[in-house]
Amino acid sequence: MxxxxxxxxxxxxxxxxxxxxxxxxxxxxxxxxxxxxxVGTQATVKSxxxxxxxxxxxxxxxxxxxxxxxxPGDELIKKAGGLHKFMDWxxxxxxxxxxxxxFSLADxxxxxxxxxxxxxxxxxxxxxxxxxxxxxxxxxxxxxxxxQLDEAVPxxxxxxxxxxxxxxSARWALRALKAHKRPDEQALFGIVQGAGFKELRQNSxxxxxxxxxxxxxxxxxxxGESKKEMNRVLxxxxxxxxxxxxxxxxxxxxxxxxFDSVARGIDMFDCVLPTRIARKGSLMTRFGxxxxxxxxxxxxxxxxxxxxxxxxxxxxxxxxxxxLFNTNELLxxxxxxxxxxxxxxxxxxxxxxxxxxxxxxxxxxxxxxxxGYNKPNARLF
Amino acid sequence: MxxxxxxxxxxxxxxxxxxxxxxxxxxxxxxxxxxxxxVGTQATVKSxxxxxxxxxxxxxxxxxxxxxxxxPGDELIKKAGGLHKFMDWxxxxxxxxxxxxxFSLADxxxxxxxxxxxxxxxxxxxxxxxxxxxxxxxxxxxxxxxxQLDEAVPxxxxxxxxxxxxxxSARWALRALKAHKRPDEQALFGIVQGAGFKELRQNSxxxxxxxxxxxxxxxxxxxGESKKEMNRVLxxxxxxxxxxxxxxxxxxxxxxxxFDSVARGIDMFDCVLPTRIARKGSLMTRFGxxxxxxxxxxxxxxxxxxxxxxxxxxxxxxxxxxxLFNTNELLxxxxxxxxxxxxxxxxxxxxxxxxxxxxxxxxxxxxxxxxGYNKPNARLF
Ligand SMILES: [Zn+2]
Ligand SMILES: [Zn+2]
Numbered sequence: 001m002x003x004x005x006x007x008x009x010x011x012x013x014x015x016x017x018x019x020x021x022x023x024x025x026x027x028x029x030x031x032x033x034x035x036x037x038x039v040g041t042q043a044t045v046k047s048x049x050x051x052x053x054x055x056x057x058x059x060x061x062x063x064x065x066x067x068x069x070x071x072p073g074d075e076l077i078k079k080a081g082g083l084h085k086f087m088d089w090x091x092x093x094x095x096x097x098x099x100x101x102x103f104s105l106a107d108x109x110x111x112x113x114x115x116x117x118x119x120x121x122x123x124x125x126x127x128x129x130x131x132x133x134x135x136x137x138x139x140x141x142x143x144x145x146x147x148q149l150d151e152a153v154p155x156x157x158x159x160x161x162x163x164x165x166x167x168x169s170a171r172w173a174l175r176a177l178k179a180h181k182r183p184d185e186q187a188l189f190g191i192v193q194g195a196g197f198k199e200l201r202q203n204s205x206x207x208x209x210x211x212x213x214x215x216x217x218x219x220x221x222x223x224g225e226s227k228k229e230m231n232r233v234l235x236x237x238x239x240x241x242x243x244x245x246x247x248x249x250x251x252x253x254x255x256x257x258x259f260d261s262v263a264r265g266i267d268m269f270d271c272v273l274p275t276r277i278a279r280k281g282s283l284m285t286r287f288g289x290x291x292x293x294x295x296x297x298x299x300x301x302x303x304x305x306x307x308x309x310x311x312x313x314x315x316x317x318x319x320x321x322x323x324l325f326n327t328n329e330l331l332x333x334x335x336x337x338x339x340x341x342x343x344x345x346x347x348x349x350x351x352x353x354x355x356x357x358x359x360x361x362x363x364x365x366x367x368x369x370x371x372g373y374n375k376p377n378a379r380l381f
Numbered sequence: 382m383x384x385x386x387x388x389x390x391x392x393x394x395x396x397x398x399x400x401x402x403x404x405x406x407x408x409x410x411x412x413x414x415x416x417x418x419x420v421g422t423q424a425t426v427k428s429x430x431x432x433x434x435x436x437x438x439x440x441x442x443x444x445x446x447x448x449x450x451x452x453p454g455d456e457l458i459k460k461a462g463g464l465h466k467f468m469d470w471x472x473x474x475x476x477x478x479x480x481x482x483x484f485s486l487a488d489x490x491x492x493x494x495x496x497x498x499x500x501x502x503x504x505x506x507x508x509x510x511x512x513x514x515x516x517x518x519x520x521x522x523x524x525x526x527x528x529q530l531d532e533a534v535p536x537x538x539x540x541x542x543x544x545x546x547x548x549x550s551a552r553w554a555l556r557a558l559k560a561h562k563r564p565d566e567q568a569l570f571g572i573v574q575g576a577g578f579k580e581l582r583q584n585s586x587x588x589x590x591x592x593x594x595x596x597x598x599x600x601x602x603x604x605g606e607s608k609k610e611m612n613r614v615l616x617x618x619x620x621x622x623x624x625x626x627x628x629x630x631x632x633x634x635x636x637x638x639x640f641d642s643v644a645r646g647i648d649m650f651d652c653v654l655p656t657r658i659a660r661k662g663s664l665m666t667r668f669g670x671x672x673x674x675x676x677x678x679x680x681x682x683x684x685x686x687x688x689x690x691x692x693x694x695x696x697x698x699x700x701x702x703x704x705l706f707n708t709n710e711l712l713x714x715x716x717x718x719x720x721x722x723x724x725x726x727x728x729x730x731x732x733x734x735x736x737x738x739x740x741x742x743x744x745x746x747x748x749x750x751x752x753g754y755n756k757p758n759a760r761l762f
Contacts, residue, residue, distance in 0.1 A: 043704065047711040051692065072679065072704045080682055080700060088696045298453065301461055311432065315469045319461060323424065323453045330428040333711055 004214040006145055006187035008033075008246045008267075015358040018238065018265040019351070024060075024246055026092040026144040027185055028084060031059035033246060033267035034351055036253065036344045037094060038275065042067050043077070043087040046275050047333040048341070050089045056310050056338055057345035060092035060144075062270045065137050066101035070122050074140035082142030093143035094189075094270070096250075097134045103152035111151060113168060131175040135188075139181045147217060148176040150191045155225045159197060166193040166200050169219075170207035177211055189248065191219040196229060198236045205240035216241050217248040218266070227257060234264040241265075253344060255284075256373050259364040262351055274344050278336035281325045284343040288372040290318075292336070297322040304335070310342035385595040387526055387568035389414075389627045389648075396739040399619065399646040400732070405441075405627055407473040407525040408566055409465060412440035414627065414648035415732055417634065417725045418475060419656065423448045424458070424468040427656050428714040429722070431470045437691050437719055438726035441473035441525075443651045446518050447482035451503050455521035463523030474524040475570075475651070477631075478515040484533035492532060494549065512556040516569075520562045528598060529557040531572045536606045540578060547574040547581050550600075551588035558592055570629065572600040577610060579617045586621035597622050598629040599647070608638060615645040622646075634725060636665075637754050640745040643732055655725050659717035662706045665724040669753040671699075673717065678703040685716070691723035 005027050012021040022033040038045045038053060041064045045053055053061060063083060068074060080086040083093055102109055102118050106127075109118035115130025131149045138146040150169040153162060173190045180188050190208035194200030208216060218237055221230050234249075241247050246267045252258060253271030261269070274284065281293040286307045290297075297318045304321060305313035312335040324332030347367070354363035368374065386408050393402040403414040419426045419434060422445045426434055434442060444464060449455060461467040464474055483490060483499050487508075490499035496511025512530045519527040531550040534543060554571045561569050571589035575581030589597060599618055602611050615630075622628050627648045633639060634652030642650070655665065662674040667688045671678075678699045685702060686694035693716035705713030728748070735744035749755065 042708045042710055043701075044710045044712045047715070049692070049712065049715070050696075067708075071708055072700070076680055076700070079680060080698070086698075086701055086704075088701070299457055299460060311430070315431070317461070317467075319453070319457070320424075320467055320469070323467075327423045327448075327452055329423055329425045330711060330714055331425045331430065334428070334430070334715065 004187050005183075005185055006214045008215065008244060010244065012356055014355045014360040016361050017263040019262045019355045019360040020265055020267060021352055021355040022246070022267060024092075024267075026060075026187075028090060028092045028144050029059070031092055032349075032352055034258075034262045034348055034355075035059060035268055036258070036348050037062045037268065037270040038341050039064075039270055039272045040087065040089075041272070042071070043083060045337075045341075046279065047330075047337045048275070050087065052311075052338055053089070053341070054091070056342040057349060058091070058341065060094060061089060062094045062096065063087075063141070063143065064098070064101060065095045065134065065141065066098035066105070068095075068141060069098060069137050070120050074137040078140040078142070084142065092145070094145040095138050095141055095143040095147065097147040097149040098129055098137065099134070099149045100152045100250075102129055113171075115149075116151075131172040132179040135176050135179040135181070139186065142182075142186065144186060145215065146180075146186055146188050148173045148188060148190050150193060150219055152223075153193070153195065153220060155195050155220060155223050157195060159200075162193070162195045162197060163200055166204050167207075169193050170204060173208055173211060173213070177213070187214040189213060189215040189217055191217045192237060192241070193220050194237075195220050196225070196233055201233065201237045202240050205237060209240070209242055213245070215246040215248060217250055219250060221249060222251040222257070227260065230257070231260050231264070234261060234266070238265040255347060255371055256368055258347070259351075259368065262355075263360065263364065274340035275337045278340045279333045281321075281332070281336060282340075283336060284340050286367075286370055292318060292321045293325045294322075298326075305339060305343070308339065308342050308346060310338055312336070312338040313342060385568050386564075386566055387595045389596065389625060391625065393737055395736045395741040397742050398644040400643045400736045400741040401646055401648060402733055402736040403627070403648060405473075405648075407441075407568075409471060409473045409525050410440070412473055413730075413733055415639075415643045415729055415736075416440060416649055417639070417729050418443045418649065418651040419722055420445075420651055420653045421468065421470075422653070423452070424464060426718075426722075427660065428711075428718045429656070431468065433692075433719055434470070434722070435472070437723040438730060439472070439722065441475060442470060443475045443477065444468075444522070444524065445479070445482060446476045446515065446522065447479035447486070449476075449522060450479060450518050451501050455518040459521040459523070465523065473526070475526040476519050476522055476524040476528065478528040478530040479510055479518065480515070480530045481533045481631075483510055494552075496530075497532075512553040513560040516557050516560040516562070520567065523563075524567065526568050526570055526596065527561075529554045529569060529571050531574060531600055533604075534574070534576065534601060536576055536601060536604050538576060540581075543574070543576045543578060544581055547585050548588075550574050551585060554589055554592060554594070558594070568595040570594060570596040570598055572598045573618060573622070574601050575618075576601055577606070577614055582614065582618045583621050586618060590621070590623055594626070596627040596629060598631055600631060602630065603632040603638070608641065611638070612641050612645070615642060615647070619646040636728060636752055637749055639728070640732075640749065643736075644741065644745065655721035656718045659721045660714045662702075662713070662717060664717060665721050667748075667751055673699060673702045674706045676703075679707075686720060686724070689720065689723050689727060691719055693717070693719040694723060
């Protein structure tokens with residue numbers, strides 16, 4: 001068997017929690033965990049240049065297979081020399097399988113053992129996605145890490161449906177592995193399903209672990225269930241995941257959830273939240289979220305964020321950003337996105353230091369206190 | 382009399398044309414002429430960071446008094462420490478008087494000797510702009526160079542109307558000078574009017590020259606008249622302008638017009654064209670304008686512009702920019718704007734070198750030939 005192009009190195013586990021400090025080695029460089037991955041849906045993190053992504057500390061970004069398959073097409077990106085070259089990003093990239101978007105954006109989908117048939121949301125044409133098609137697309141796109149196709153099921157479904165779907169996803173993982181054409185250059189991660197059912201999560205984890213994949217995601221969370229419920233599932237799922245492989249929780253960016261998940265041994269996260277709320281004028285700061293479009297910032301000439309070191313946070317005032325949003329100026333989206341990504345990436349860097357020093361839980365308490373998670377009616381995510 | 386805070390130093394005149402190579406000294410640094418000024422209407426050059434403006438070679442930018450007066454207000458910008466500080470631009474700034482926008486954007490305006498009454502285009506409230514008000518606003522904004530209020534008249538008006546308006550503008554220049562509260566820090570430029578009437582242009586130039594202002598604009602051009610007509614007016618107007626003061630032609634960015642005007646002794650230009658067409662996907666290149674949204678660029682993996690040295694032109698392909706525009710991604714506006722500004726600012730830098738070497742006319746012929754100005758049906762601006 002070939003050595004995986006992506007491997008995990010565990011450096012340290014926090015003495016008082018399950019928080020792990022590690023390094024992931026990929027063909028496009030090493031990156032540190034725990035880590036947050038900015039989302040570049042259409043081969044661009046909205047409003048951000050690749051060099052700006054590096055400035056704010058991005059070491060890996062995520063792109064969406066579904067969107068790139070439709071526009072500009074995976075064959076075109078292959079012809080461009082792959083996604084890294086196409087978008088001028090020379091560090092690691094992870095792509096999802098396209099499944100989540102098929103289930104959330106597309107119309108009239110029907111799922112069988114073979115795959116999913118659906119109408120795409122751009123031109124309405126009928127398309128077919130299977131474990132093999134998802135691999136073909138991702139082999140063309142060329143990211144360092146690819147995700148298997150799975151079914152995105154609602155959290156609150158019947159036990160019988162979740163069981164059927166979870167077992168099918170495990171079979172799809174095996175088909176994906178068999179269809180993988182570039183095992184020396186790209187790593188395939190599996191996705192553990194099972195919603196809130198302990199037995200199903202554990203069977204799913206066991207099935208996938210038997211494939212000896214280089215990494216595992218925990219799917220079907222952060223889809224509307226409570227934070228307490230998510231933590232309950234993580235509590236009984238992560239212990240079943242191999243210790244020597246990275247663990248990825250999809251769709252999470254709220255500071256309290258990041259802390260809760262890292263404490264339970266999660267290494268990787270992604271979410272559109274920081275850039276999406278940025279474009280609405282919401283800024284993540286040490287003392288909680290501020291909405292810069294609020295008129296009270298019109299003459300607040302204090303630095304955008306004195307705690308952060310990025311270009312946006314250090315060069316502009318709250319009043320200026322208020323003005324940019326008030327006049328619908330494009331620069332506002334760029335500066336707010338840069339700020340929010342820096343906030344999250346610095347938070348992850350600080351978490352890594354705290355883990356190294358066995359102070360993760362203290363650090364969590366301090367950050368969440370300042371952020372306002374302990375205040376009643378605090379503005380949370 | 383106080384020494385002007387802005388002064389012009391003539392370095393060299395091209396041996397075969399009227400093209401001038403100079404330096405303008407301001408409280409926010411020296412800048413080289415001939416020069417193009419990017420337009421930052423609302424205290425931001427659309428989609429561009431201040432540091433990016435420097436990267437592409439901007440040495441001075443223009444901001445619009447009318448827009449800033451309405452939002453966020455000149456008093457607020459004064460409170461911020463002035464426009465330079467508000468928008469984080471530490472090099473020179475020029476503001477217009479607001480007159481052009483009052484005449485082009487506002488409703489139900491009425492003009493008297495005293496000033497202009499109009500309804501603004503943002504909230505419809507009634508406002509009054511006079512030479513004194515325009516100075517008060519610009520003294521609050523704090524640019525290095527301020528423009529006097531003048532009337533923006535259509536090019537093809539009767540001799541009698543143009544005469545009346547031009548003489549009133551000259552009286553307004555004197556009123557502006559008297560109302561100027563910060564003569565040690567900011568320079569007031571006058572605007573020569575007179576449409577296509579030689580006698581009126583010369584009287585206007587003489588009236589303004591008698592005020593010994595630190596610089597002069599030629600107004601009322603590039604408003605729909607032909608290029609030939611504009612050159613005819615420049616031919617008889619510039620000789621009447623003092624040689625030791627900078628000359629500014631407003632609203633020009635098309636390469637052929639820049640060359641024609643520099644050849645006639647113009648030093649400064651501004652126009653929204655490069656950034657406005659950029660946001661529609663039009664790129665200015667050595668071999669003419671290309672429209673990147675054209676489907677033929679979908680798999681053109683050549684460098685965006687091999688002649689240019691800016692981040693956008695050197696790091697991305699035509700195919701990637703096509704994709705960004707095709708998917709309405711914000712990064713496309715930024716990269717295209719950066720490219721077009723670099724094109725124009727490098728063109729001006731190359732003109733300056735050509736003037737120094739007395740090769741301005743040869744350089745013009747070569748650039749316009751390559752650009753396609755000699756081809757029938759060439760895609761021009
Ligand atoms: Zn406001
Ligand atoms: Zn196309």
